[in-house]
Amino acid sequence: MPNLIIHHVTLYSYSQPVSFGEHRIMVRPREGHDQWLTEARLDIDPAPAAIRQIHDVFGNSVTIARFDRPATQLSIESTIRMEHHPLESHAVQIEDYAKLYPFTYSSEDMPDLLRSIERVNHDPWRMIDDWADGFVRRDGPTDTLAMLTAITAAICRDFTYVPRQEKGTQTPLETLRLGQGTCRDFAVLMIEAVRALGFAARFVSGYVYNPAIGDGNVGGGNTHAWVRIFLPGEGWVEFDPTNGIVGNRGLVRVAIARDPYQAVPISGTYSGLPESFTGMTVSVEVDLEAEPTSARSAPSTTEQSAIPAAHGA
Known part of the structure; x- marks a missing residue:
């Protein structure tokens, strides 16, 4: 912890x-x-x-x-x-009906998930669809979590992370064509890809850290971006295509939204x-x-505005 x-x-x-x-x-x-x-x-x-x-x-x-x-x-x-409290990928528990892809979200969940399934980026030649479809097995059943893990790993492995201070994101088609981008670009690409497969996905902004010595998470020194995908049985699960992380190990959520401009x-x-x-x-x-700052049962939270001594008027 x-x-x-x-x-x-x-x-x-x-x-x-x-x-x-x-x-x-x-x-x-x-x-x-x-x-x-x-x-x-x-x-x-x-x-x-x-x-x-x-x-x-x-x-x-x-x-x-x-x-x-x-x-x-x-x-x-x-x-x-x-x-x-990090959730490791092996701890993700999915309902039996959703363990294999494709599946359909329940009638109770679907009304609230529809806007997170809706595509928002123009893809007239269905290039994102074709790229995402390449992760669906043709020689047998497709394991849902294994497929999403493979998409996460492929972006981490095959695309080059290039920091960029300017606001905004590349389109998923630009990221595919260039083979490089920021964490925001990778998150948007993965969101659009899994939505093409019918998953509900959201953009996450927050912080990344190295939980143990020897870890090499990318994106430190600035805010970070990744993806949440809704999986029946577990709920919203974190996928970080920049670092190949499944689960929230090393990831601290700050803002969740359908699109990057909202976060x-x-x-x-x-x-x-x-x-x-x-x-x-x-x-x-x-x-x-090294030691806990306080117990969970009695958190002490303060928030205030102040003038730091290091800065004048």
């Missing part, structure tokens, strides 16, 4: 003072039976004039900050302490000359604590 400290800092810099519009911040991990918070602190400089927390349509925790004074920097710093960690606006913006830096550090 890893006990984690997650330190996530985003810094926007400007050559002259600018005015900030509303900012939406999604950096607080979702709580559940496999991960829960013992402390959450959010420091924003300059201090917002108003701040509030909401849950979006997917149940993600969103902080909304509004500002009333200009500045040459905007710093958003999140510090999280949490307990994480952007930080979004907002500013008023000023376009050339005023000089850059953005993002730093994410995930450390494993």
